[in-house]
Amino acid sequence: MNGSGIAWTRAAGGGTLGGVPRVDLLRLLALAALSALVAGDSAGSEAGARAAVASEVSPARSPRIWKRPVEWYPGYIRRWFSALPPRLQYSESRFHHGDDERWAQPGWNDDQWAVVEPWDLPARAGIDWLRFRVRMGAKGSGPPPGGIMISTVRAYELFWDGVQLGRSGVPANSAAAEVPGQVDDWFSVPASLCGPGEHVVAIRTSSYRCGFPAATSGLRILVDDPATLRSMVLREAFLPTVAAGALFMIGLASLIMWSLAARRATLLLLGGLGLAGATMQVLQAFRWFFVYPADWHYPVLVVMTSLVGLQGILTVAFVLVHFQAPRRGWLLVGLAPVFALVAWLSPERQNLEGVRIFAVALGGSLVCAGWAAWRRRRGAWPAVVGVAVSTVLLAFEAEDYRASFFLKFLPAFVGMIASLAVQLHDERKHALAVRLAASRLELELLKKNVQPHFLLNTLATIIEMIEQEPKLAVGLIEELAHEFRILARVAGEKLIPLGHELELCRAHLAIMSLRKRVRCSLEVAPGIDERDLVPPALFHTLIENGLTHLLPRDGVQRFELGAARKAGRVCYMFLAFGDPSDREREPTFAPLNVTLPPVPAKPAASREGTGLRYIKARLEESFPGRWSLAGEMVAGGWQTVIEVKNRTERGNP
Amino acid sequence: MRVLIVEDEPLIAQRLERFCREILGEKLESIRGATLLSEASARLDESPIDLLLLDLNLHGRDGMELLQASVAGSFHTVIVSANTEQALRAFEFGVMDFVPKPFSKERLASALARVTERDGRAAGAAKFLAVKKYGKVELVEIDRVLYVEGAGAYAELVLADGRRELHDKTLEKLHALLPPGFERIHKSFVVRWSAVKALHASEGSRHEAELRNGTRLPVGRTRYKELREKFG
Structure with a gap:
């Protein structure tokens, strides 16, 4: 019934239903419970x-x-x-x-x-x-x-x-x-x-x-007395006026956040909810401030009840999307005939279709939020509590969808916002962690190159060269400076053009050639596009690993980089030629006649060391879930295969 | 003095060799180099050494095992490494010195002095002695060692619980590694000074040290007077 009592009809079963165009048995049965309620009233x-x-x-x-x-x-x-x-x-x-x-x-x-x-x-x-x-x-x-x-x-x-x-x-x-x-x-x-x-x-x-x-x-x-009547009207206007303002601001804020900050469906739905609610409350408040003709009243009520139903549908959509319920699209499509049936079963001409749809949608939202809580989704509990309180309030007074609707819906609304806030908080924490990881990776890249093993050994070599072969020492210092210049340029980047990466690799190899007194070289196959973007020091790290674990063959330490492209993916094959050093073969100090306890076969992952961990972290940072890395001993050396899917980024050559 | 250099940077190996020759002069009997441990193995099989100059990356399990195997040998070990943060750990396991890279001739000379000079001592930071036992290396906490008895080319560690462990190093080499609390009381004995209860000089010029657990160890005649004073 409507809150003002201006116009309504008895439910089916009452004596005044003669004009109802379709009275069928099914409908009467379905409404039996409701009839009993109203009749009792x-x-x-x-x-x-x-x-x-x-x-x-x-x-x-x-x-x-x-x-x-x-x-x-x-x-x-x-x-x-x-x-x-x-x-x-x-x-x-x-x-x-x-x-x-x-x-x-x-x-x-x-x-x-x-x-x-x-x-x-x-x-x-x-x-x-x-x-x-x-x-x-x-x-x-x-x-x-x-x-x-x-x-x-x-x-x-x-x-x-x-x-x-x-x-x-x-x-x-x-x-x-x-x-x-x-x-x-x-x-x-x-x-x-x-x-x-x-x-x-x-x-x-x-x-x-x-x-x-x-x-x-x-x-x-x-x-x-006229003053009392006026104050009654003002009291009646108070809640919808307040609610209209509040809901409008929430709706507007959500839409602004959606359009400017985060394009997520839940913000859009929340914005829709706020604006639908605000519109409904404005219509409700409008009546008390601006008198309108009586024949407007019915269309206004139809709009209001539709908005109530819409809020119900948006609520269940919000909960389904927010908690990422599986097959939520189908669930929403499946709910449409349910809502249609609910509307059809509602008592005719009482404008209750909307509130019935709302009640059913609230029940559906409660089920979904409960499922999310059971699955331990973050932020599920505020939603469960809010929707549950709203459901209880609605059960107490189901039919007044106008004057007190805002108060009934408020707990569910607050629950949804709280749940969204929890999710946003989590995401911010995640984003912070990602940023932190990125700066950690940058630090790691720099550390790798100023680490004592590399830098101090190079300096020790330079000192010896200065005393013995000063010209070579100058060359080595220049190469070292060259490598550090490139490094300074790329260290802060998440992705760099492959050309820069190759430059870094060659500078490193030049240093190592002078240090190790072997010829270290990197050959690049024709399929390589130097504009491709790769994490900094990706191949540089593989070269370091190769220099540590492989022995030069015939005074040459050779590396080879090739690439293969398929639709939307690029596959890098990095070959480090050489014989495995004895440390790799036999981790015992055989010369000292000591037999150490047998070393259990370590899985590849734990043998990787910091180098491969760095590569994996970098790949995950830039291509989350879209990369793979595999390494194996092949004839003549060690092959590393890195595959990255759906690459669209291109840098400047 | 027979020296083996294990270093995979050719120029640094060259520098080590050059400095060793300059510092040790005629005292240097032989110096050999290896860039790889497998090469070092071959060198060691040819003839024993007195000093191993080892470039060791102690990161990871392999590095630790190599260090332990090295210090369990009959020779002294000096680590020459860029990874100075590992120095403390190396000392705990009983290396004579840790020379950080890049190094000067003076720094290497002081390390070699510890090894070559009569009273040369390690920094005294050793916490473990590595002993070879049934083909494995076992670590013995120095805190548990009561005294060390020399036995020719070997030495026997006598622990507080009475257990005895054979070490490949000579008594002199071990004494050089042990912390200052250990005292040479006899040509064949080094004892934890705090474990000595009394010194006895009996007839027949037999001098003895009585330990708190009742064990009596011989004291060298030349050492007795000095020890008596130290005992107060």
Whole structure:
């Protein structure tokens, strides 16, 4: 039902469903539970009405049934009446079809008129009259109830003790003649007419242009002092106004973050959720600040209920995407017919399709978040708790999707944001770790080249050369300077053109040639593209390894680099020629006649040492998950094969 | 003095050889070089040596094993390496010296002095003695050694628990490696001074040191007076 109680219909099974175009057994069965709920809601007042009808047959003037206004109205709009002064009482409402201006007079005997609920008047049935009495208590107990607020989509004229207080639109006997009024309208009762005692309220009304397709429509009539009525409206406007602003900002912030910072689907969904919610709340608040024609009301409600359903769908989509549920695309597609079925099964013309979809989606989100928590996904618990609290709140009061919807949805919304925040935090930590790893790799690259073994041995060689062959020493120093210049250029880079890498390798080989007194050379096969990007010191490290572990053959230490390209991948074959040094073959100090405990065959990984670890870390840094590295002893030396997939990067030659 | 150089940088090996010749002069009986350990093996099979100048990268298990095997030999070991951060570890295992690269002639001379001079001592940082046992190298903590008894070309380590371990080095070479707390009391005995309870001079000019566990060891006549003073 709608929160204002302006226009609605009883659920299926009620006596007023005659105009429903499709009433089939399946539908009735499916709604049985809901019918029971709604029937129970109004059972009390129906009993009262039956009693009134029963007394109608007696010739005597039927007794009035006085109740506090709050007792006349159904639960979901009672809050409007609970604030009315306790000294005020309404009698039962009486209804008559037809038109007679005398019916406005307080003295008119309406005992034979049908007793109806004021929110259950037949729609589009010409001019009707509704009469009821207001009883006021003694003077001096609070301000006089000199104001009337009526919320309805019907056109009407309002009479108080026979005096016309005003009208909203123009009631008429045909749709063409009728002029729709305002959804909410306020009237003042002259002070002379609101003394203690009974007053007769008569309303002449028609509803051709009410917009609602339901068979009945109704009126909500509040009698109180005007200030109280105004403050009630402001209170009503407060929450949607606040919610609209909050949701709009969250939605906008999410979309800005999505477009500028991180293009992730969850931010987009969160942005959609915020804006859908904000739009809904704006529509809700709009009614209280800017009065609009009654015939707008139905389309507005349709939009609002659609937005509620949309928020449900976005919520379940968010949870599925956020926790990366397997086959989430199919799950969402599969949910579409479920939502359609839910909408179809919803009580007709009550605008509850949206809230039903929302409830189902919330249940689905809870299942998914629970699954994520079970799988120990990070940030799952805030989502579980938030969605669960929202589900419980919704279960308590399922049908008010307007006034309190924001409060019900808030826990789930907060849970989702918290979950996203946890994920963002994790990602930032990961990014930081990646950056840290990158700087560690840079440091490692520099350390490799200033490490004592390389640098101090080179310096020791230079010292000996200076004393023995000064010219060679100058050459060696120049080569060393050359290597360090290249190194300084490439050390900070994640990827460098292969040409620079080869330059680095050749400078190193020149140094080693002078140091080892063997000819060290690197041959590059024609398939090599020097613009290819590779991590710095990739092949340099392989050369170092080769120089350490292989012995030169015939005074030559030779290396060879070749490349093969297939669609989207490049495969480097690096060959280090030479004989394995004895350290590789026999890790014992045989000359000293010592037999060491047998060395267990170590897996290749642990034999790799820092060199190959560096290569692997570099490859993973630049080509995460898209590389492979394999090494094997081949005839004549050691071959290392590095394959990188989906390479698109090209550097400048 | 017979020296073996294991160094795979030809110019550095050349420099070591040149300096050895210059420093040791006539004391140098033979000097040989090897760039690889397998070559060194062949050299050692030809004839024994007194000093091994070893370029050793101690990183990893192989390096440690080589170091242990080396210090368990009958000769002194001096490491010549660029990896100075490994010096402490090398000393713990009983190398005579650790010469960081690049090195000057003076630095090498001081290392050779430790080996060649009579009272030459290692830095005293040794914590282990490597002994060969059933074809394996075992490490003996020096803290557990009570005294060392010379036996010709070998020496016997007597541990606090009474166990005895045979070491390939001579008593002189071992004494050079042992920390200052060890005292040469006899041509055949080096004892942990803190383990000595009393010195006895009995009739028949027999001098003895009584250890806290009751063991009595002979004390050289020439050493007795000096030790008596030291004992206070």
